[in-house]
Structure formats: C-alpha cells, structure tokens
Amino acid sequence: MSDKPQRLETDLVHAGEPRPRIEGAVTLPIFQSSTFEFGGESEYDHIRYLRLSNTPNHQALHRKLAALEGGQAALVSASGMAAIATTLLACLDAGDHLLAQDCLYGGTHGLITGEMVRLGLSYDFIRGDDPDSWRRCLKPNTRVLYVESITNPLMQVADLEALARFAREHGLISVIDNTFPTPVNFRPLEWGFDLSVHSGTKYLNGHSDIVAGAVIGSRGHIRKIHHTANHLGGSLDSHAAFLLHRGIKTLALRVEAQNRGALRLAEFLQAHPGVARVNYPGLKDHPDHQRACRLFSGFGGMLSFELHGGTEAAERFLKALRLPVNAPSLGGVESLVTRPAATSHVGLSREERRRAGISESLIRLSVGLEAPDDLIRDLESALEAA
C-alpha cells in the first residue's frame, strides 16, 4: 500500500496523524501547554509556543487539512474570520487592490470595505458570472481575487473554473471561501485556486461548539500566512484544536447525509403551494445547476426559500417550527434556520437587499442530521401555520 490513502474518507481518519502514535495513544491527546522546552530553535516562528500554532495538535490538523484538499500545507486559526483576515493581510501590501465577489459573507464584507480600506487597500466588487466585469475592474495594482464557492443566502455558484483561470492569467493570488461545500463536495485547489479558506466553526467541526478557521494552499503561501498569523495572534487554542480534529473525522458521513437531506427538503418545499421559490443548486431548475454538477460531488446542506405570504408569514413559519433552531451559523448536527433580512443581512438597506435578490421573506435553512422525514413533517405543519 502506498503512503497516501486513496479516498477522502480514509484521509479524514488517518491523514496527518502522528506516526509513531504519541505514547501509543490512538486518539491524539490534547497538548494543553502554552510553551514547550527550548530545543535549539533558531527562528522565532519555530519556537514551540501555542500562539505560533506549532503544537502536536496544530501540526496534525495542518497535515490532515492539507491532505483533504490536495494542498501542500495548511494553517488553522481561532475563527474563520481570523483565517480570512490573516490570509488577506499576508497577501496584500498597502496600496494594493483586491477583486472580490459581490455577495460575500457579512464579516468578510465588513473586513474588506472597512478595515482594509482604513489600511490603504482598495477593492472592486465583481459578479461571479460576468467575465467582462472582471476585466473592467482589473488594475495594475490588483493582487488578489476573492470569491466564495457557494454564495449566501441565495446559493449561487459562480463560474469558478473561469475565475481561477482569470486569476492565473493576470498573476493574481486566487482565494476561495470553501466553507459551504467542504472538501467532501469541492476541492478548489484541484480547479486552480491558490488558497482555500474555511470557517471551521461550521461543517469541519460540525457540532456547533467551537469557533475555528483554516487556510490551505502551497507551502510558500502558507509559510507567509503563518508568519503573519504569528504576529496577528489569532491562533487556535489546543482544546478547540482537539474538538475540530475530532469533528473532522466524521465529515464525510455528516456532509453526505446533509447533501441527501437538503435535496429531499428542497424538493418537498419546491412542490409546496405555500412556497414561492427555493434556492438549492441541486434542483434541476436552479440557474447554476449544470455548473454545480460539474464542480461538486454533492450540493451541500444549505438552502433558502421564500414564502408567498411575505415577512409576516415568514415570521409565523419560524415560530411554528419545532425542530430547526432559529439561530445564526450553520453546518452543525442540528438544523438551524434564519431570516437573513433580520439577521445576517440586517446591515443592508431594504433597497440594497432587493438589489442583492434577498427578499424580506427569504428563509435560510442549514439542514442538520435529523431524519429528513421528521424535518419534512415539521416544515409541513409550520407551513400550514404560516
């Protein structure tokens, strides 16, 4: 048998685990020590210290995550936003310009339009499926292209292949937020992206009990990002690293069940007379369905939909649900539901939301691991109450 296991399911369990096992422990123990005895290290980045993300817990996670997405190296961080902020700050110098997709995760949107502008960086937003807009917005000082594999909350899939190719042609570092598909459904480095970032809070950990982040890419890029991370300080605590590591081992089982559950729920909702519209890339009439089929091995556990009755009906529906919890975040074992106009996108004006295609009654659902039949029964009775 060669060194590298062939299948992702096997890598989830075995890749990156210390060999020989530490004290024979089958499960990597938690190294809850902020500092480690000096061993003659000659560089600051190599001193063994928890903030420098080099404990055995960190190193095992780095090797495992790199293997899962076919990267040479990886770095975990204190949150998804720590991974995104550290990656962008490591890749951009003052005066540089960034091209970013126009419908980003709220925290990333705030980071780019607020903090980064304050530091002398500039940006343009581009549409994910409009190559003319990419060319029009390109500047001599453009350094980075930043996109998301599946957008939130409308579940659109940009022309990711063309975006990666465009970045390569113009010498840009391409960064993609791969939180929604996870490596089970999509491996961006195989499609030409330079760096893949994750909110490990969501599917990678999968149990709604920590915040964590990760970035995966080439040895050279990760070395630079790791160096910046050591100064910015957003490192992952050992205990959270242990929980993330434990969660990752069951990623394929969870994501495959969530793929199946979300497709069943999307089909049920689409057929229901009280539902005006369903956004799920696995539905045949989703505008990006063909593209999603080519890129992804599953369509993910996230969907959104609109009710006919507007905001009041949406609120009545949310109150009547018994199983999904009305809470932000996603990717856990329990289904979570939110109304983006009232939560994740409340910072936008009604007009900005309208232009982004986010209606007041839109409901977003993160499908958990409950039996799909039970979820469907619950949705059905909540739709009657709406």
Ligand SMILES: *Cc1c(COP(=O)(O)O)cnc(C)c1O
């Ligand atoms: C949650 C999320 C983030 C931010 O991650 P945190 O772990 O909350 O910092 C970034 N991108 C996407 C797509 C997310 O869903």
